[in-house]
Amino acid sequence: MRRALLIVCALTAAAAADTPASAPAPKLERTPVTPAPGMIERARLEIQPGGRAIKQLAIENPLGNVKVEGYDGTSIMIETRKQAPDEEGLERLRVSLVPNPDGTVRITTTADGGKEFKNVSRANMRIDLIIRAPRDARIEAAVSAGSLEVINMDAGGDLDTASGPISVRNVSGGVSTHSVSGATSLTQVFGSVDAQTISSNVDLDTIGGERLIASASRGKIAGRRVRARHIELTTTDGAISLEGESTLRGRIVVASLRGDVDVRLRRQGAVTIRARGTKVNLGSATPFAKTQQDGWVESQLGQIGKTAPAFVELRSRYGTVQFAIIE
Amino acid sequence: MSCDDVRPRLTAYLDGDLDAERGSVVRGHLRTCDACRQVATDEAALRDELRLLPAVDPPPSMWAGIQARLGEEEVAHARRPAWRRALARWAPSAPRFAAGGLVAATAIAVLWWRSHRGPEAPAPATPEPAPIAANPPNKVTGPTQVEVGGDVSVDVTVDLAGEAARVTAHYGDEAEELLARAGEARALWTGEQKDAFDAHVVELRGAITAAAEGRPRQRAWRELIRYLRGAAVRDEVALAGGGQ
Numbered sequence: 085m086r087r088a089l090l091i092v093c094a095l096t097a098a099a100a101a102d103t104p105a106s107a108p109a110p111k112l113e114r115t116p117v118t119p120a121p122g123m124i125e126r127a128r129l130e131i132q133p134g135g136r137a138i139k140q141l142a143i144e145n146p147l148g149n150v151k152v153e154g155y156d157g158t159s160i161m162i163e164t165r166k167q168a169p170d171e172e173g174l175e176r177l178r179v180s181l182v183p184n185p186d187g188t189v190r191i192t193t194t195a196d197g198g199k200e201f202k203n204v205s206r207a208n209m210r211i212d213l214i215i216r217a218p219r220d221a222r223i224e225a226a227v228s229a230g231s232l233e234v235i236n237m238d239a240g241g242d243l244d245t246a247s248g249p250i251s252v253r254n255v256s257g258g259v260s261t262h263s264v265s266g267a268t269s270l271t272q273v274f275g276s277v278d279a280q281t282i283s284s285n286v287d288l289d290t291i292g293g294e295r296l297i298a299s300a301s302r303g304k305i306a307g308r309r310v311r312a313r314h315i316e317l318t319t320t321d322g323a324i325s326l327e328g329e330s331t332l333r334g335r336i337v338v339a340s341l342r343g344d345v346d347v348r349l350r351r352q353g354a355v356t357i358r359a360r361g362t363k364v365n366l367g368s369a370t371p372f373a374k375t376q377q378d379g380w381v382e383s384q385l386g387q388i389g390k391t392a393p394a395f396v397e398l399r400s401r402y403g404t405v406q407f408a409i410i411e
Numbered sequence: 412m413s414c415d416d417v418r419p420r421l422t423a424y425l426d427g428d429l430d431a432e433r434g435s436v437v438r439g440h441l442r443t444c445d446a447c448r449q450v451a452t453d454e455a456a457l458r459d460e461l462r463l464l465p466a467v468d469p470p471p472s473m474w475a476g477i478q479a480r481l482g483e484e485e486v487a488h489a490r491r492p493a494w495r496r497a498l499a500r501w502a503p504s505a506p507r508f509a510a511g512g513l514v515a516a517t518a519i520a521v522l523w524w525r526s527h528r529g530p531e532a533p534a535p536a537t538p539e540p541a542p543i544a545a546n547p548p549n550k551v552t553g554p555t556q557v558e559v560g561g562d563v564s565v566d567v568t569v570d571l572a573g574e575a576a577r578v579t580a581h582y583g584d585e586a587e588e589l590l591a592r593a594g595e596a597r598a599l600w601t602g603e604q605k606d607a608f609d610a611h612v613v614e615l616r617g618a619i620t621a622a623a624e625g626r627p628r629q630r631a632w633r634e635l636i637r638y639l640r641g642a643a644v645r646d647e648v649a650l651a652g653g654g655q
Contacts, residue, residue, distance in 0.1 A: 146571055147567075147571075195567045203564070204566060244626070246577075246581075280637065282582075282636075301588075337645070341643055399645065
């Protein structure tokens with residue numbers, strides 16, 4: 085039997101009283117795919133803003149991927165792709181939309197349970213979401229093992245995965261990401277960044293903001309074209325490489341317990357460097373480096389004038405430390 | 412199902428060990444029974460507390476005994492004739508080969524039957540939803556794995572219900588490891604720094620206990636991890652700056 089509705093629009097009573105958005109019936113499409121047992125179902129839905137613009141998207145999808153792409157429009161377009169072993173399985177998969185009066189649209193996915201359903205493992209149930217949203221909406225998204233991708237947004241976001249990879253590209257505004265074991269990639273982010281993982285790599289490319297904080301336990305951190313006043317990169321076991329720019333009065337701390345540290349900077353104004361590691365190489369640009377009694381190697385580049393110099397601290401307790409100035 | 416039936420099963424439920432039907436019954440009961448829900452919440456909180464206890468190292472004599480037994484086993488294995496060692500390697504795989512052969516034979520039979528059904532098979536009036544391959548379990552390789560859908564005997568709803576606790580447990584394990592590493596750096600600290608560190612850890616642990624289960628608690632764990640990572644890696648600098 086054909087199902088009449090695939091997406092459940094759970095509009096709260098409060099939202100109904102002061103509706104910021106309207107959600108018409110979704111457009112449905114079933115696409116035959118071969119081979120092997122299972123079913124796929126696709127649906128499209130557009131949510132028009134009501135009296136208030138959509139300011140934030142809160143997405144929670146533990147069942148698959150999420151991709152959010154910003155565009156110059158005011159409505160939200162959601163494309164869902166559900167996958168289950170059979171019709172009954174598809175019936176159990178739910179996507180809920182709750183537009184709140186404060187301009188937040190909450191999108192959550194789940195699977196219905198109960199004695200009336202036969203046992204289906206999570207590996208055979210899946211919901212993927214592709215969302216086009218107004219650029220100025222902030223994104224709060226959480227997935228589990230699926231990928232989380234945010235592109236072309238202007239108000240930053242807070243992104244969370246368990247083991248799924250996080251990818252952020254061309255985003256302005258503060259971005260914070262957390263993952264247990266999902267690789268994190270941030271490219272062209274113009275705003276403060278806070279990226280935290282336990283056992284995966286963090287890849288940073290073209291980052292410009294006030295603060296950049298990234299940390300990982302068993303993963304590498306690699307930064308290219310980084311420019312931030314306050315940079316703090318920390319790992320326990322992974323190597324850290326950073327290629328960026330020092331800023332006036334800036335503070336850069338790159339520290340690892342066991343990983344090697346390799347930092348290359350374009351200098352703006354004076355820079356004070358202190359480094360400590362099993363082996364320290366501050367390069368030919370710092371010929372007057374002095375080794376202190378406590379093991380720190382210190383040096384200074386440029387003349388300290390009226391403005392305070394940028395401060396660079398590099399350390400690795402069990403790894404090597406390398407520093408160079410990019411001319 | 413009454414409270415007396417549900418309570419003995421709560422531990423298995425929280426561990427995700429109940430089968431789908433029993434899990435569903437327990438979940439249904441918890442939705443309606445405040446008392447049992449409170450017991451389940453308390454047990455989950457207790458587990459979090461237990462995870463925070465310092466690990467107990469086994470005595471060296473125990474490890475020596477295990478190594479001695481392993482050594483004896485290796486010696487005995489080396490003394491066996493080559494044909495027995497080869498047989499031992501193959502024997503455990505035999506049931507799998509048999510099962511694989513059975514599956515292959517069934518598949519060939521089904522394919523033969525489908526290709527020889529003849530033209531009288533009625534064509535469907537409307538295009539049927541086509542089958543697709545079921546996805547393999549999502550699994551990330553690496554030192555810390557958050558496995559999703561790995562156990563095919565567990566229903567999706569049970570798996571989803573236990574996910575927050577699994578992720579929180581990963582954060583708990585990580586915090587314990589970092590705490591041990593911060594302990595290595597502790598030798599370099601002054602008494603004042605040690606006191607400041609201990610006080611801050613107690614404060615952050617209090618925040619974890621106070622946080623609601625799920626993402627708020629995970630967020631609180633991440634704050635502790637951030638502080639401990641800073642303390643383990645950056646010792647006196649981290650302490651001076653409160654971990655930041």
